[in-house]
Amino acid sequence: MAIEALPPALLMILGGLMLPLLPKRAQDPLMVFLPLATLWAVWQIADGPMMLVRFLDLVLEPVRGDAVGRLFASVFSLMAFAGGLFALKQPRVLERAAALVYAGGAVGCALAGDLISLFVFWEIMAVASTLVIWSSDQPAAAKAGMRYALMHLFGGAVLMAGIAGHAIGGGSLDVTAMTLDSPANWLILIGVLVNAGAPPFSAWIADAYPEGSFSGSVFLSAFTTKTAVMVLIKGFPGTELLIWIGLAMVFYGILYALLENDMRRILSYSIVNQVGFMVCAVGIGTDMALNGAAAHAFAHILYKALLLMSAGSVLMMTGGKRKCTELGGLYRSMPITTVCGIIGALAISAFPFTSGFVSKSMIAQGAADQHLVWVWALLQAASAGVFLHAGIKFPWFVFFQKDSGLRPADPPASMRAAMILLAAACIGLGVFPGALYALLPAPTDYQPYTADHLVSQFQLLLFAGLAFFVLLPLMKRTRTLSLDIDWLYRRLLPDLLRALAPPANRLGAALTAQALAGVKAVTGVVARSHGPDGSFGRPWPTGRSVAVILGLLGAYLIFAALGHP
Template sequence: MIDWIPPAAIFILGGLFIPLFKGRAQKMYILLLPAIAFTSLLSTTHGTNWVYNYLGYELIFGQVDKLTMVFAYVFVIMAFIGMLYALHIKEQGQHISAFLYIGSALGVVFAGDLFSLFIFWEIMAFSSVFLVWYQKDKASIDAGFRYLLVHTAGGLFLLGGIVLRVVETGSIEFGHIGLDGLDSYLILIGFLINAAVPPLHAWLSDTYPEATITGAVFLTAFTTKTAVYVLLRSYSGTEILVYLGAIMALYGVVYAVLENDIRRLLAYHIISQVGYMVAGVGMGAAIIGGFAQMQEVATPGQMLATNGAAAHAFAHILYKGLLFMGAGAVIYMTGKRKLTELGGLYKTMPITLILYMVGAFAISAVPLFSGYVSKTMVIAGAEKSHLTLIFLMLTFASAGTFLHTGLKLPYFTFFAKDSGIRVKEPPLNMLLAMGVAAFMCILIGVYPQMLYNMLPYPVDYHPFTVGHLVGEMQLLLFTAFGFFLLLDKLYGERTISLDTDWFYRKGSNVFMWFINGPLARGSQWPVDVCMRAISFLKWFSKNPVLAIMLFKDSLTLRFFGHIGSRTQTDSIRYLEDEKKHYPRDPVKRNPVGDSLLLALMFMAVYVMYYMFAA
C-alpha cells in the first residue's frame, strides 16, 4: 500500500498552482509546499514504489533506500530555506521555475529507471535557466544561453548513453553502471558535466554569479548535488573519479584567488567542494545490491568514503546556500558585487556578517560546524585506504577553502578599507532564512550523530578525537597566519579570469565567422551558377538557330578579324546590331529549322552515347 506521495510531484504540480494565490496567502503557500513534502518524506517506505508500465518498460518514480533519503531530506530542507529567502520576490515566474527545478531534482533522486531520470534531468536544466534569466540584464541572458547549451549537450551525451545501454542490456533499470563500454562513458560524461568536473565545469562559475540573488541560492544546491547522487549510485568505485575529484578540489581553490566577484569566488568553491564528493565517490565500493549486503563486502575505507561523500553533500548544500545568501544579501543591499568596491560593512551589517561567518566556518571545517564532521570523513577515507597523495591534495584544498571563503571574502567585504557604504541589514525573511541555515550548520556540527544515522553505511568514525581537533585547528590557524603575512598580495584586482568557457565563448566567434564567411559564400556559389545557366538557357531557347549563328559570327570575328566580306568595323557593328535585335522573329524566318535543329542535337547526343557508353 502506497501512503506517500513522491516529493517531486508535490513540488512540480504544487508549483503550478502558485498563481492562484495572492499576497500573504501565496507566501504561506510557497512555504507550505516544502513542509508537506517533508512530512511525505517521513512516511516514505524503502523499496520500489510508484511503478508505471510504459511501452513495455517499467518507469519507477519511487526507488528508495538510505542514500536516496539523505539527498531527499536535504533537498527539501534547502527548498524551504531558499523559499523563505525568496519570499519577498513578487514575480511568480521565479517561484514556479524554482519549484519545477527542485521537483525535478527530487525526481532524479527518486528515479529507479533511466528514462524518468533523463526526463527529470532535462526539466532541471530548462527550469533552472529561468532563475538566471530573471536577472534580466544582458550578462545574465547571455550566460543563461551558454548554460542551456552546455546542459543540452550534456543531456545528449546522457541520452546517447542511455539508448545504447538499453539496446545492449534490454533493461532501463538505474543502478550500478561502472566503466565498461561506450554507453557507460557517455553516461558518465553527462553526469560529470552536471557535477562541474573540470574541464567541463565552466558553465557553473560562468552562470551562477549572473543569476538572480535568490535564484543563485537554489542553483548552488541542486544541480551539482543531483549529479553527485547519480555518481554515487552508478559510478561508486570508479578509480578515475578519485583523481578527478582531487584535481577539482584544487582547481576551484586556484581560481578563487584570482576572483574579484564575490559570488564567482563562492562558485569556484562549489567546484572545489564537489571535488571532495567526487573523490569520495571514486574511493567508495561499487553499490551492487542493497547496503545491507554491501556492508559485508566493502572495506572500512570504502564505506567511510561513500558515507563521507553523502554526508558532505548534505552539509555542503546548507552551508553553501548560507554563503550565497550572505553574499546575496550584501549585493541586494549595496548593489555592488566586487571585492574592490566593498569593505567596512561590519559596522552596519553585523548580523549578516555573523551568519555569513557561520557558513564560512562550516565550509572551512572549523570544529563544531557542519563541514568539520563531513569533509574530514572523506579525507579520513583517503587516509584509511592509504591514498596518501589524495589525502595531501584534499588537505591542501582545505587550507585554500578557509583562505578564501573564511578569510579573504569576509575580510575584504566586511573589514579592510571603509568603502563608505552605509546600508542596513537585509529584509527580515532573508535574515530568517540565513538564520535557519546557520542553525542547521551548527546543529550538524555539534550533534553529528543526527547526520551519521541517515548515512547509507553504519558510521564508525569519531570526528572529535584530540588528534583530529588539534590537527584541524593547526591547519586553520596557520592558514590564517599565511593570509595575514601575504595580505597585500590578496587585494581584489579588477579583472576576470579565463577558464575553459573561453573555448566556446571565443570559439563561437570562429564558428560565426565560418557561418558568415566561407559557409555563406560557399553555399551561394552553386546558386549563382544555376541562376546564370537558367538565364542563358532562357535566352538561347528564344531562337536557337540565331543564337548559334551569333556564336559562329563572334568566333569568326575573333579568329579572322572580319565576318564574310565585311570590313572589320562593319563586322563589329553588324554583330552588335544582331545582338541587339535578338531574338528577332524565329518562327517566321525559319519555320522548320528549330525543330529540325533540336532533332539533330538529340541525335548527335544519342550517337555520342551509343559510341562511347553502350
C-alpha cells in the same frame, strides 16, 4: 494507488507550474509550504519500489525508497524551504515558479528507481534552472543562460545516449552500481560529470550561477551538482578514475577562486572545489568514504546556500555591487548578514563545531583507511586552500578590509530568517553530528571529535590564516574576469565568427548570384517552349486535342490488356 506512492517531486513541480496563476497573497505561503509537504511525503516512502509504470515494453520505477535517495531528497526539500523563505521578496514570479520546479526535479532524481525516470527529472531540472537564470535582473544573465542551456543540452544528450546504449546492450535500467566496461556506461558517466562541473566542463558554474538574481543563485547552488554526486554514489562507487577527477576539481576551484574579484564567482568556484571532495570520495568507494560524500553533500548544500544568501543580501542592499574592489566595511551596517556569512565561511572551511568539520573529515578518513597517502595529503592541503579563498577571502574582502563608505542595512526580515535558520543548522549539525550520521547510507560509529583530529585541524586553519594575511598584498584584486576552458566559446569562437563573417557573406552573395542566374536561364528555356509563342503554349485545334486524348486512351487500354491476360 496510495497518495504516498506518488512521486513527492510532483508537489513542488505542479505547485511551481500553478504559482503564476495564483494571486500574490497565495504565492508566498505556497513557496514555504510545498517544500515542507514534500519533505513529509519523502519520509512516507519505505525502502523498495513504491510506484511502477509501464512504458512501451519497460517497467519504470519513478519512486523507489533507499537511504541515499531519502537523504538527498530530504536536504533538497529543506533547501527549497529555506530558499523559498529567502525569495519571498523576489518580485519575479517566473523565477520563484521555476525554482520550485527545479527543486522538485532534484527530489525526483533522488527518488527515481530507473534510468529513464532519472533522465526525465534530470531534464526538468535543466529547463527550470535555465529559466531561473533567464529571469534574473543581472545584465549578463541572458547570454550566460544560453551558454548554460547549451552545456546542459549537451550533457543531457550524452546521458540519454548512454542510457539507450546501456539498455540496448542488455543492461538493467535500475539505478544501481555500474562498471566502465562498455562505451554506453562511459557516456552515462560523462553525462553525469558534466552536471557535476568536472573538468573540462567546470566553467559553466562560475559563468552562470553569479548571473542569477540575489535569490536565484541560492537555488542554483543547491541542486544540479549535488544531484550529480548522488547519481555517482549510486551508479559509480569505487570507480578509481573519480579520485583523480575529484582532486582536479578541488585544486581547480581553489586556484580560480583565489584569482577572482567577483564575490559570487568566488563562491561558485568553491562549489567546484567542494564537489571535488565528494567525487574523490565516491572514487575511494568504501562505506566510510561514501558516507563522507553523502554527509558532505548534505552539509555543503546548507552552508553554500548560507554563503550565497549573505552575498545575495549584499548584492540586493548595495544596489548590485558584487566586486570585492567595490565592497568592504559592511559589518558596520549589516551585522546579521556578516555573522551569518562568517558562520557559512567557517562551515565550508571545516572549522570544528560546524557541519563541514563533521562531514569533510569522513572523506579524509576514508582515504587514510585505504592507505591512500597522497590522496589524504592532497585533501589536507586542499582544506587549507578552502580556508584561504572561502573561509577568509570572501568575508574579509566583502565585510571587512577597507571601508568602502557603503552603509546598507541588513536585508528584510524573511531574508534574515532564512540566513539565521541555515546558520543554526550549520552549527547544530557540527555540535550534534549524530543526527546527520543517522541518515547516512551505511551504519557508522565515526567520532569526529578526537584530540588528534581537533589539534591537527586547528593547526591547519591557523597556518592557512597566517599565510593569508602574510600574503595579503598579493591577494589584492583587480577588475578582471578569469576564463579557462570557456575562453574557447566565449572569446575564440566569437572572434572566429566575426573574422569569418565578411568572406562568408561574400561567398554567400556569389553563390546567390550564381543560383539566380541558373534560375533565370531555366525560366528562359521554359518560357521559349511554354510561353505564348512556344510550341506548347500556342492554342491547339480541337481535332488535334481529341486525337491526342484518344491516342493516350488507346495506349492505356493496350497496356491494361497486356497486364491482365
